[in-house]
Amino acid sequence: MTVGWDRIEPLLAHVERPARYIDSEFCAVHRADASYRAALLYPDTYELGMANQAVAILYDALNAIEGVAAERVFVPAPDMAAAMRSSGTPLFTLESVVPVSSCDMLGITLPYELTCTNVLEALDLAGIPLHAADRGAGHALVIGGGPCSFDPEPLAPFFDAFLIGEGEEAVVEIVAAHRAAMAEGLDRPGVLAALALVPGVYVASLYEPAGNGLPARPRAGTGAPPEVVKRVVRDLDAVRSPACPVVPYMDVVHDRATVEVLRGCTRGCRFCQAGMVYRPVRERTADSIVRDALGQLRCTGQEELSLSSLSTTDHSQIQEVLRRLSTALRGRGVTVGLPSLRVDAFGVAMARLVGEGARGGLTFAPEAGTQRMRDVINKNVTEEDLLTTVQNAFDGGWRRLKLYFMLGLPTETDDDIRGIGSLVSKVLHVAREATPPAQRGGMRIAVSVSTFVPKAHTPFQWEPQLTLEEVRHRQGVLRDSVPRKGVELHWHDAEVSLIEGALARGGRELAPVIEHAWRSGGGFDAWTERFSLARWLEAFAAEGVDPVALASTPREVGAPQPWSHISSGVSESYLALERERALAGESTPDCSFDGCTDCGACPLLGADVVLAGGFRG
Amino acid sequence: MADATFRLRVTYGKTGRLRFLSHLEAAHACERAVRRTGLGYAVTQGFNPRMRIAFGPALPVGSAGLAESYDLWLSRLVPAAEALEMLLAATPVGLAPAEARYVSDKDPSLTAAMTLGEYEVVVEDPDMGPGRLAEALADVVGSGSLTIEHKGAMKVYDLAVCLPEGVQVSEEPGRATVRMVVHMGAWGSLRPEALVREALGRMDASDASVTVTRVALRPVEG
Numbered sequence: 001m002t003v004g005w006d007r008i009e010p011l012l013a014h015v016e017r018p019a020r021y022i023d024s025e026f027c028a029v030h031r032a033d034a035s036y037r038a039a040l041l042y043p044d045t046y047e048l049g050m051a052n053q054a055v056a057i058l059y060d061a062l063n064a065i066e067g068v069a070a071e072r073v074f075v076p077a078p079d080m081a082a083a084m085r086s087s088g089t090p091l092f093t094l095e096s097v098v099p100v101s102s103c104d105m106l107g108i109t110l111p112y113e114l115t116c117t118n119v120l121e122a123l124d125l126a127g128i129p130l131h132a133a134d135r136g137a138g139h140a141l142v143i144g145g146g147p148c149s150f151d152p153e154p155l156a157p158f159f160d161a162f163l164i165g166e167g168e169e170a171v172v173e174i175v176a177a178h179r180a181a182m183a184e185g186l187d188r189p190g191v192l193a194a195l196a197l198v199p200g201v202y203v204a205s206l207y208e209p210a211g212n213g214l215p216a217r218p219r220a221g222t223g224a225p226p227e228v229v230k231r232v233v234r235d236l237d238a239v240r241s242p243a244c245p246v247v248p249y250m251d252v253v254h255d256r257a258t259v260e261v262l263r264g265c266t267r268g269c270r271f272c273q274a275g276m277v278y279r280p281v282r283e284r285t286a287d288s289i290v291r292d293a294l295g296q297l298r299c300t301g302q303e304e305l306s307l308s309s310l311s312t313t314d315h316s317q318i319q320e321v322l323r324r325l326s327t328a329l330r331g332r333g334v335t336v337g338l339p340s341l342r343v344d345a346f347g348v349a350m351a352r353l354v355g356e357g358a359r360g361g362l363t364f365a366p367e368a369g370t371q372r373m374r375d376v377i378n379k380n381v382t383e384e385d386l387l388t389t390v391q392n393a394f395d396g397g398w399r400r401l402k403l404y405f406m407l408g409l410p411t412e413t414d415d416d417i418r419g420i421g422s423l424v425s426k427v428l429h430v431a432r433e434a435t436p437p438a439q440r441g442g443m444r445i446a447v448s449v450s451t452f453v454p455k456a457h458t459p460f461q462w463e464p465q466l467t468l469e470e471v472r473h474r475q476g477v478l479r480d481s482v483p484r485k486g487v488e489l490h491w492h493d494a495e496v497s498l499i500e501g502a503l504a505r506g507g508r509e510l511a512p513v514i515e516h517a518w519r520s521g522g523g524f525d526a527w528t529e530r531f532s533l534a535r536w537l538e539a540f541a542a543e544g545v546d547p548v549a550l551a552s553t554p555r556e557v558g559a560p561q562p563w564s565h566i567s568s569g570v571s572e573s574y575l576a577l578e579r580e581r582a583l584a585g586e587s588t589p590d591c592s593f594d595g596c597t598d599c600g601a602c603p604l605l606g607a608d609v610v611l612a613g614g615f616r617g
Numbered sequence: 618m619a620d621a622t623f624r625l626r627v628t629y630g631k632t633g634r635l636r637f638l639s640h641l642e643a644a645h646a647c648e649r650a651v652r653r654t655g656l657g658y659a660v661t662q663g664f665n666p667r668m669r670i671a672f673g674p675a676l677p678v679g680s681a682g683l684a685e686s687y688d689l690w691l692s693r694l695v696p697a698a699e700a701l702e703m704l705l706a707a708t709p710v711g712l713a714p715a716e717a718r719y720v721s722d723k724d725p726s727l728t729a730a731m732t733l734g735e736y737e738v739v740v741e742d743p744d745m746g747p748g749r750l751a752e753a754l755a756d757v758v759g760s761g762s763l764t765i766e767h768k769g770a771m772k773v774y775d776l777a778v779c780l781p782e783g784v785q786v787s788e789e790p791g792r793a794t795v796r797m798v799v800h801m802g803a804w805g806s807l808r809p810e811a812l813v814r815e816a817l818g819r820m821d822a823s824d825a826s827v828t829v830t831r832v833a834l835r836p837v838e839g
Binding site: 005009010012013018019021022023024025026247249250251297298299300301302303331332333 | 633634635637638639641642643645646648649650651652653655660666667668678679707709710711826827
């Protein structure tokens with residue numbers, strides 16, 4: 001079956017933002033003669049998916065293989081999905097406008113729990129059976145990856161396999177294994193058995209779900225490993241950033257050239273899943289970063305460059321990188337962005353280095369309002385650090401500041417929340433004092449407060465999440481304590497957090513819930529205006545699962561969890577120890593500065609901390 | 618004193634799939650193409666330095682253009698033919714430049730100068746009877762004005778002013794081509810599609826497919 005542009009074009013006259021569906025961007029790769037076609041789906045619209053680095057990296061890695069074409073797929077917005085359904089047009093790849101179902105592989109990035117209904121929407125639009133068990137030899141192999149694959153169970157029945165961990169090397173092995181299995185003429189079970197032998201690949205159908213929140217176990221005789229250990233790229237410097245990523249026409253989120261400067265973060269914030277599952281820290285060298293950044297800007301014509309990572313200003317050669325870049329880019333109207341800043345003088349100095357004359361906004365994440373609370377979460381930032389940093393920034397000409405906090409962290413009391421209010425008041429005071437009266441009108445201080453959602457593979461994975469009522473109470477305390485004048489306060493929707501929390505630590509029993517939610521009209525649940533708590537609660541009730549119990553019941557430390565057969569490298573005993581330290585208010589140093597803390601990742605993964613400059617400090 | 622700059626006028630098309638770009642998207646894509654060429658472009662002075670580039674009148678999403686224009690200020694003089702070649706290599710096919718020449722910095726801006734747009738509107742409808750579209754259009758034009766709802770507000774166009782040369786229709790079975798020159802000005806620009814849709818609505822043929830191409834832009838004098 002073909003789709004072809006002729007079928008798409010008439011639909012575009014009647015949909016919003018048709019640029020989402022037209023392909024033809026500069027640097028899009030077209031391989032008409034490929035013998036293996038891999039569709040890469042981001043489970044949201046074009047403008048969100050085009051910001052995703054994983055898709056860009058895998059697109060590059062797959063297109064580099066002889067005979068392979070990687071093609072992009074995004075979830076059509078509801079107006080386009082309706083037009084496609086009524087005209088009988090299946091989900092298609094952007095590059096060659098072929099049905100996704102005709103591709104050999106469909107790779108799906110799983111960035112966030114609430115994109116799960118969009119995964120089902122995409123499979124349905126593609127005409128691919130929702131359940132892996134109903135697929136046969138002629139169907140695309142559906143493989144998931146990304147953050148949510150660290151607890152793959154809620155989505156397990158919908159996927160043929162998951163890749164746990166970093167994809168750029170593993171995806172090449174997966175395609176090789178799949179092509180070899182196809183050449184041998186293996187049937188579906190044969191293909192899946194071959195895939196299960198690729199390190200880091202989890203084929204859920206080869207595992208017996210244990211139920212009751214216990215991890216799945218491999219069925220006898222399948223050869224599948226009892227524990228699937230995540231993939232890690234040991235030498236990040238050997239992997240080039242995409243030299244010429246696709247240049248979108250539309251105004252997409254994060255529309256800029258992006259070079260990853262390091263991977264992993266070992267600051268050790270205890271709520272942070274990314275900080276645990278992307279260990280160890282591996283920096284790229286200044287030479288590679290600058291080479292890739294200038295190359296990408298030259299090739300794409302982008303006007304903004306982002307040096308991305310979980311903690312860019314921790315890079316041991318960051319100063320050198322920024323000096324070289326600002327010299328090379330002077331007078332070209334190109335801006336350089338740092339995604340997150342350390343709360344110290346160094347962070348501001350680095351921002352100054354990239355800012356030339358311009359002073360955009362600065363973002364800091366103290367995460368909690370009191371020292372006690374920051375010790376619990378291992379956020380090694382003091383009030384003095386923050387106030388000095390703010391003073392520095394406003395002395396240096398910045399007028400816009402954004403602060404991130406969390407609400408509902410373990411052991412939090414109303415006093416800790418009031419602490420956020422009083423810290424923000426102090427910040428406001430320091431910022432005002434440092435700003436000449438005539439310029440105070442231009443000051444903007446935004447405070448963004450999210451609700452803590454315990455995540456798998458973190459020291460807080462056993463902790464209960466606040467109930468909806470409690471979140472609302474604490475949001476009330478927060479609202480009363482943050483100064484009304486001069487501060488913009490935003491917070492995360494408590495209802496969304498409840499469902500996110502239930503989905504984040506569940507097992508296979510959630511699959512029917514997700515399917516129910518999608519069948520009753522769910523989709524784009526990550527978009528606040530499309531999210532419906534009532535629809536989700538109805539789906540949970542219909543399938544006999546209690547989301548509140550799942551999210552808000554404390555779990556026994558050391559008891560197996562639905563994701564216990566998936567290893568991020570960090571040992572369970574380390575997570576338990578970190579939890580104990582949290583409750584005792586003890587902090588744990590960052591191993592990339594102060595030496596090994598025995599999390600277990602390096603020995604298990606055969607990897608090591610890599611610091612381009614030899615040391616951090 | 619500011620450094621010398623050289624004003625290069627580039628004529629380009631917005632064709633094929635790229636007709637679905639909005640004016641801003643097309644403009645942004647052209648800017649990025651300029652960056653990719655390595656041509657030395659002038660940047661604006663100010664808080665947020667930007668490339669000095671100015672586009673002609675906007676073309677809506679879905680409309681193609683055969684001779685759209687932008688002015689680009691270069692900081693280094695490069696022979697126009699060479700600049701054109703560099704731009705051609707760096708631009709997606711659907712926005713390919715066709716011509717580049719230097720113009721005087723004293724010339725009025727593209728939007729001020731190019732106030733006439735020549736359009737070709739192709740209407741396809743297998744059931745369209747001969748002469749009906751021409752008749753319906755004559756009816757609309759003859760009424761003297763067209764009221765269009767845009768973003769919740771009603772806008773009235775004086776068709777004698779907007780369509781200085783009237784409307785011509787040529788037909789073949791199931792397909793008609795409407796040619797018109799639209800005068801754009803401070804009152805806004807009449808969208809040829811809106812005019813044709815109004816006529817189609819009157820002949821009960823709202824389902825017909827309508828494809829709009831702006832074939833040329835020119836000044837009133839020309």
